[in-house]
Amino acid sequence: MSRRLYFDWAATAPLRDEARAAWLECAGAEFGNAGSAHQWGRTAKAALTRARRTFASALGVERDDLFFTGNGSEANLLALHGAIAALPRERRHVLVSPIEHPSVLEPLETAARRGEIELEHLSVDRFGRVDPEILRGRCRPTTGLVSVQLANHEIGTLQPIAAIAATTRTHGALLHCDATQAIGKTLVTVPALGCDLLVISAHKFGGPRGVGVLARRRNVALTTPLSPGRQEQGLRGGTEDFASCVAAAAALTATLTEQVALASQLAELSALLCARLRERLDDVTFHSSETYGLPGLVNFSLPEVRGDWLVTALDQCDVAISHGSACASLASLPSPVLVAIGARERALHSIRVSMGRATTRDDIEDLVARVHAAVVKLRLP
Ligand SMILES: Cc1ncc(COP(=O)(O)O)c(C=O)c1O
CATH class of the missing domain: 3.90.1150.10 (Aspartate Aminotransferase, domain 1)
Known part of the structure; x- marks a missing residue:
């Protein structure tokens, strides 16, 4: 061989050593449910809060605008269906680049089939780039949401997200940006990109598989399409896997260094x-x-x-x-x-x-x- x-x-x-060590530390004696009132629960909750703070500070959002999900695909679903459900009736025109990951295209196509949005695809050039000027021409008074990734998963093309964000802001539309492939290789923060909803996934940068992250600009309305529950500010119910979130935070810190x-x-x-x-x-x-x-x-x-x-x-x-x-x-x-x-x-x-x-x-x-x-x-x- x-x-x-x-x-x-x-x-x-591959899982980074820092992530493995952090996971093992949390997954032994510290097995509490972060929702429990006793000391096991409080320890778990404190670890989860530290992990949330790490991601929030790295991505440039407030701690309560940072949501952990089961993976990047689910974070995209939550961002897109969550934003669409909260859009005003007269703002249901949505634009998406045709080279997005299936976890972005499929939820949007589902929403379009259900008649919840009018979906249109943007054009891209031979490198896969969305031209912010063309986007400007495609935005209408009814455009409520635009989705363009930061880096493409097949050809690696980086999009001019800051310029795209300037256009969506002028038109009063939200910008969702899937930065799953870009994190750790280029600057990824909500303020630098100018987007409203940002998604990453831990296993692409040496965290465990099974942790996605959605970061939201302050005051962007989201209505959950998932089982609400009381975790993740009511956006995603279910007992949090705090050990994996802590491991993902350790991987992120090491990666950004x-x-x-x-x-x-x-x-x-x-x-x-x-x-x-x-x-x-x-x-x-x-x-x-x-x-x-x-x-x-x-x-x-x-x-x-x-x-x-x-x-x-x-x-x-x-x-x-x-x-x-x-x-x-x-x-x-x-x-x-x-x-x-x-x-x-x-x-x-x-x-x-x-x-x-x-x-x-x-x-x-x-x-x-x-x-x-x-x-x-x-x-x-
Ligand atoms: C651009 C992009 N978005 C989203 C995802 C989905 O992430 P996950 O595998 O965590 O569901 C991927 C995974 O390949 C991806 O490349």
Whole structure:
């Protein structure tokens, strides 16, 4: 067996040591229910409050505008259905970028099917960028909500969120921003982005799987679509998994300390990967942008090599990569993101390589050698 290479950090990242240690500390003797009145409960509640404070301060919101959920997908659902339910009747026009994660597109499509909103898709350019000027032209007096992610999960494109927010603010519409792929690699706060609702997910930055976070600008109305209960300010009922929230907070603190260094390390590794792929495979096409892309995410395609074939071939050589997002990978579907950026003919061929803090230059050299060998084999008549 060869050295295993993990290049699927955008799907999920390994748990950080800081997160594991924090979880173990909370998950032993401290097993109380944060809603209980006795000392076990108070200890759990205090730990949960500290974790909430860490996230709130990092994301630039008040502590009671920070909600823990079961994952990033649920945080998107809560943000979108929660905001829509609270929108005035005359403000039910919603705009969304066509390259959002399914956990954003699907709740909006459901709301549109139920007749709760009038949904329209924005156009994107060949890099997947939403032009704030085009958005300005698409906003109407009835537009109540706009949803644009910070970084794309398949091609890594970073959106000009601050400029988009200036437009939505002028039109009195809310801006929801899914920053799940961007956190830890670029600045993510509600004030810096100018959005009203911000979503992240802990497992993308070394926290445990199963913790999502929704941050809300002060006074943005949300009506829960979930079982309300008394937890999370009545937005999400159910006993809180405080140990996982504490572990997620520990991962966030460690991640933000490394952010600047990590972003430049990942940018260098991405450039090395692109250069080496160009040297070894002269018909490679890159779908991630070197100018607008998230550091550490490279998306490419090769003629006559289907993405799912290459994923399987590389898996057999101990390499983890992905064909688009994790959901698209499993289903071997054409990438909706590539279709939206005008690369329909390559939509079944795309490959996403995503890196993280443990990725090295040697890993890149090894990866390219194994990709090259796999491609040669796949192309044999
Ligand atoms: C951009 C984006 N949004 C949301 C999610 C959903 O996060 P989770 O896996 O925590 O549900 C993902 C996960 O891949 C993502 O990439």
